[in-house]
C-alpha cells in the first residue's frame with residue numbers, strides 16, 4: 731500500500747473488474763486515452779480479468795483509491811527495458827468526480843516515487859494526446875517535461891519524461 735496525500739495505490743483485485751469495464755466502455759475515456767473501445771461482454775471481460783490477475787503480468791498495475799477506499803482509477807508502468815533503464819507510465823482516473831482536484835497528480839507522484847525507490851530504472855516516459863491539456867498539466871506538476879512529439883495511428887501525442895536525477899533534485903530536502 732502506497733499513500734500520497736489524497737490517494738492510496740494498492741494491488742488490483744477481482745472486485746475492480748466492474749469499474750474497469752465501465753471505464754473501458756466509456757467512449758470519452760477511451761478517446762482521451764487513445765485506446766480502443768472495449769466491445770466484449772462483461773462476463774467474458776470478467777473471465778479474462780481473472781486469468782490476468784492469476785498470471786504474472788509484465789505490466790505492473792495498481793488500483794487508485796481515495797483514503798476512504800473508493801476505487802477511482804488505475805495506474806501502471808510497463809514496457810520495462812532493463813538495458814535502457816526505462817519504463818512507460820500509464821494512468822486513468824476513471825471517475826470524473828475526481829478530475830481537476832489533484833488526485834491524478836498525487837497518483838503520478840506516488841508511482842514515480844515507487845518506481846525510483848523500488849527499481850533501478852533511471853527514466854520514466856509517457857505519451858499523451860497533444861489535445862489533452864489536463865493530462866499534460868498533471869504530469870508537469872509531477873516533474874515530467876516534454877521531449878518530443880509522435881504521430882501514430884492518426885493520433886498526435888506529446889512525449890514526456892522524468893529521470894531519476896532530475897526527480898531527486900526536485901525532492902524536498904529532509
Ligand SMILES: CC(C)(COP(=O)(O)OP(=O)(O)OC[C@H]1O[C@@H](n2cnc3c(N)ncnc32)[C@H](O)[C@@H]1OP(=O)(O)O)[C@@H](O)C(=O)NCCC(=O)NCCS
Nearest residue numbers: 762822823829830831832833834835858863864865867868
Ligand atoms: C489526466 C488525468 C490523469 C489527470 O488527473 P487529474 O486528477 O484530473 O489532474 P490534476 O487535478 O492533478 O491536474 C490537472 C490540472 O490541469 C488543469 N486543467 C484541466 N483542464 C484544463 C484545461 N482545459 N486547460 C488548462 N488547464 C486545465 C487543472 O486545473 C489542474 O491544474 P491545477 O492543479 O494547477 O489547477 C485524469 O483527469 C484522467 O485520467 N482523465 C481521463 C483519462 C485521460 O485523460 N487519460 C490520459 C492519460 S495520458
